[in-house]
Amino acid sequence: MDTIWMPQVDPAVKPKYKAVVHAIREAVDAGVLGQGDKLPPVRELGWKLQMTPGTVARAYTVLTDEGVLVAEVGRGTFVADVAPPEPPLNLMEMDVIEHLTGGDNYNVNLFSPHLPNGGQSALIRSLMAQIANDPPSGVMHYPSRRGAQPAREAMRHWVRNIDLGPLRESDIVLSHGGQNAIMLIFQAILKGRRPVIFLEELCYPGFRRVAAALRAEVVPVAMDKDGMCPLALAAAAERYPEGQIICTSPEVHSPTCGFSPLARREQIVEVARRYDLQIVEDDCYRIGAAQASSYRKLAPERGWYITSLSKSITPALRIGCAIGPREMTPALHRAAEHGFFGLATPISDLAAVLLTHPRLDAIMARTRDGVADYVRAAVNRLGVYDLRWREDVPFVWLNLPDGWRASAFCRAAETRGVRVRAAEEFAARHAQTPHAVRMAINAGVSLKSFDAAMGRLRDLLDNPSEEIGV
Incomplete structure (x- = not known):
């Protein structure tokens, strides 16, 4: 049922949202608010308490996460029947x-x-x-780069344990999952009539699909238990001077479960620098801790990084990101904004709270x-x-x-x-x-x-x- 209840907020409790949390929790514990009682809308309660709607919304979020309140789309926020078990x-x-x-x-x-x-x-x-x-x-x-800033900050928090080198939130470009991130990076890099992309001889099929969509030629490169073979890559680069990109999955190689140790990555970087190739690292399959530095850290002038929520949280949300060399970040942002403006604002709002x-x-x-x-x-x-x-x-x-x-x-x-x-x-x-x-x-x-x-x-x-x- 609706309620005209108003919390008695203790001004000594700081920050303000905690005072609102404390007041609501006390009212529920004392029986002043019963199961199913409806709380005032966020904006209405904020106006009456002379607080911002964001402060009240944060208090409601804390109590919803604890199971004290439950939010129902289109109806409002209510006192929960029972707190859900962990x-x-x-x-x-x-x-x-x-x-x-x-x-x-x-x-x-x-x-x-x-x-x-x-x-x-x-x-x-x-x-x-x-x-x-x-x-x-x-x-x-419309989505905007400024409006998505909280989501980019959240993504930076989510990848905080990966050795990516210096990383600002503005370096991150949000994408519709990892596959879309590959497309954005290829669009930012590729030039010429028939560019060439070097792939591991067994690799994630999405690389080839994006290459085909962009009319790029793919050249498979021999691999061993540590990933792409540097000598084979150098031979391919000699044979195909139109080569522009190396695609690899060093942390978790799909489909073989392989891993590229640091020494192998350093050898790949040496070849990439010799032939001026960009390195695109797909890190979407890793759900454990990263075991070595990323290519973006090892070669900041040519290392690109891709990840998504699909294999660690859920594929349903289609949230991922692309991160490139700092001097290429404007081109990466343009590829996203010219292609789809940005993530839908409710999705970027969700990413901002979910990832933190x-x-x-x-x-x-x-x-x-x-x-x-x-x-x-x-x-x-x-x-x-x-x-x-x-x-x-x-x-x-x-x-x-x-x-x-x-x-x-x-x-x-x-x-x-x-x-x-x-x-x-x-x-x-x-x-x-x-x-x-x-x-x-x-x-x-x-x-x-x-x-x-x-x-x-x-x-x-x-x-x-x-x-x-x-």
């Missing part, structure tokens, strides 16, 4: 993920990672409701723990074979036993209700590819269903049919 540490067997294939399933799709829910779903819903009630950027204006939220680190830790549970299930079943894996990477890479072709294995696995991706999906069209498959972690199905799927793949490997080489 998410348990082990979320893997709970039906907490909204997904078409949630729960126990025979059919398991392992094409793309689907993250465990460590509590981010409830947090995002809560923050979206608050923003809908009183969006800081409003809902009647005090509960986010714990939520991401629970998500990583959940990924590790699924990875261990895969290792327990398939570890007797040549399986590449890391507990903080949301996929595994299986080099198939002699006799198997990747295409035949994928078809056989699908008849057993499991869909996996063959190595050739990560390679150029005419490239020679290993007989291997990538299997993403899909926490959209229960751990029980995932483990059963791994068991069916193990049985397939242990008992191959006569047509495994077809």
Whole structure:
């Protein structure tokens, strides 16, 4: 029900929002405000208390996060019926993920990672409701660079533990996920009629798709366990003087789970400087701590960095960023603003509060723990074979036993209700590819269903049919 209640704010409590929090909490504890009572709108209460709407909104946000209040889009803010419990540490067997294939399933799709829910779903819903009630950027204006400044500051906070070199919020360009960030960087760099891009011989397919859209030629470069081979890169650069960009994923190589140590990165930088190549680093798959300095730190005049929320929080929001050499930042901003003006203002408002939220680190830790549970299930079943894996990477890479072709294995696995991706999906069209498959972690199905799927793949490997080489 509506209420005419007004808080008795103690002027001695500072800052002001904490005084409002204290007054509301006391009223709820004393029964002055009961379950379902509606609080005054933010602007109305701010006017009556002679405070800014932002101060009152911050107090409401604190109490909503604590479960004392609940925000309902289009209706207002109410005293919650009950405070929601903190998410348990082990979320893997709970039906907490909204997904078409949630729960126990025979059919398991392992094409793309689907993250465990460590509590981010409830947090995002809560923050979206608050923003809908009183969006800081409003809902009647075009996005602007100035309006997105809080979101860029939040993104800088989110990447604070990555060795990116000196970083200002103005160096960050927000994007619609990692794929859009690749497009922005390519648009900022590429010139000439037929530019050339150097890729690892197995790599994220999105690099090739953006290159095709921009009419650039892609040249695969041989790789080993440490990533792109410097000698092979130098040979390719000699052969293709039109080369302009090196694309690489040094922290988590997709699809092989590989990692490029610092010494290899320094060798790649040496080649890049010799042939005047830009280095684009895709860091979207890492959900654990970074293990070495980024290319932007190692080669600040030519290092570019891409990340997104897709593999660590959720892919649904399509929030990512691109960061380049400082002298190229204006071109990167222009690519975004000329292409789509900027992120939708409610999304940038959400990014500003989500990426700095005090509960986010714990939520991401629970998500990583959940990924590790699924990875261990895969290792327990398939570890007797040549399986590449890391507990903080949301996929595994299986080099198939002699006799198997990747295409035949994928078809056989699908008849057993499991869909996996063959190595050739990560390679150029005419490239020679290993007989291997990538299997993403899909926490959209229960751990029980995932483990059963791994068991069916193990049985397939242990008992191959006569047509495994077809």
